[in-house]
Amino acid sequence: MNFTESETFSLGRLRDTLIRLEDTIIFALIERAQFHLNESIYHKNALQFNGATGDRSFLEYFLWETEKVHAKVRRYSSPDEYAFTSPLPDPILPPLQYPEFLAPNKVNINDKIMDVYVHHLVNSICPPGDDSNYGSAATKDIECLQALSRRIHYGKFIAESKFRSNPEEYTRLALANDTKGIDELLTNKEVEIKLLQRLRRKALVYGQTLDQEDAGTSTHLKIPVDAVVDLYERWVIPLTKVVEIEYLLERGLAWHAQRQVQSENQK
Numbered sequence: 001m002n003f004t005e006s007e008t009f010s011l012g013r014l015r016d017t018l019i020r021l022e023d024t025i026i027f028a029l030i031e032r033a034q035f036h037l038n039e040s041i042y043h044k045n046a047l048q049f050n051g052a053t054g055d056r057s058f059l060e061y062f063l064w065e066t067e068k069v070h071a072k073v074r075r076y077s078s079p080d081e082y083a084f085t086s087p088l089p090d091p092i093l094p095p096l097q098y099p100e101f102l103a104p105n106k107v108n109i110n111d112k113i114m115d116v117y118v119h120h121l122v123n124s125i126c127p128p129g130d131d132s133n134y135g136s137a138a139t140k141d142i143e144c145l146q147a148l149s150r151r152i153h154y155g156k157f158i159a160e161s162k163f164r165s166n167p168e169e170y171t172r173l174a175l176a177n178d179t180k181g182i183d184e185l186l187t188n189k190e191v192e193i194k195l196l197q198r199l200r201r202k203a204l205v206y207g208q209t210l211d212q213e214d215a216g217t218s219t220h221l222k223i224p225v226d227a228v229v230d231l232y233e234r235w236v237i238p239l240t241k242v243v244e245i246e247y248l249l250e251r252g253l254a255w256h257a258q259r260q261v262q263s264e265n266q267k
């Protein structure tokens with residue numbers, strides 16, 4: 001399906017995509033939670049795969065190789081080309097380990113996502129212990145990480161939409177390097193509150209096991225509801241906003257520069 005530009009950046013349409021990604025993320029977490037924690041997949045040097053893992057963890061190795069294949073399939077000759085030909089995130093698969101449009105000296109969002117995932121999330125959704133399903137667990141990890149990265153980097157589209165609705169104000173704030181002001185202007189608390197309530201209901205409903213007598217009474221949940229709500233409240237929403245803020249800073253400066261060139265040309 002082809003959309004016009006204004007449809008692509010319609011805030012309502014973009015928010016619908018974020019809502020749909022809630023399902024993707026919850027189901028990816030449920031998929032992961034069927035395997036035990038298998039901690040050794042997260043430790044550097046703990047597991048070797050045909051001697052190719054090097055000094056990375058099994059998950060890092062597996063993720064990197066998967067992302068390499070994805071970049072190739074998309075016909076980018078190198079990660080750099082991938083990063084710098086597209087000023088907006090790829091709507092289908094944002095790069096996870098590759099350099100992003102965001103300047104390299106800024107917060108690396110994907111490192112942050114990996115950190116949160118390995119150190120907080122996976123412990124709170126998986127049964128502790130080792131069931132030796134390393135390949136399966138890591139495959140599910142990659143699906144979770146990619147879904148989270150896609151959701152969070154979607155902030156670039158959201159930010160573009162917001163910029164278009166108020167270019168003057170965002171540019172003024174960007175020129176003043178006023179990240180707090182940008183944060184306040186882009187934040188919509190009502191949307192966030194509704195999201196968290198909806199997420200709680202979804203995690204409860206999607207996580208039920210329906211083969212028991214007490215089906216529907218939420219006593220046998222596949223993942224803890226609080227872990228999902230917590231994930232969004234503490235990490236997903238704030239990181240999406242980091243992406244939005246960084247995008248709007250760059251966007252405002254670019255818009256200003258463009259306007260200056262135009263006014264020079266008119267002289």
Ligand SMILES: C=C(O[C@@H]1C=C(C(=O)O)C=C[C@H]1O)C(=O)O
Pocket residue numbers: 015018155158186187188189191192195236237238240241
């Ligand atoms: C993504 C948006 O921007 C902000 C971040 C939100 C989120 O990450 O879910 C929700 C509302 C806004 O405060 C949006 O406005 O939809």
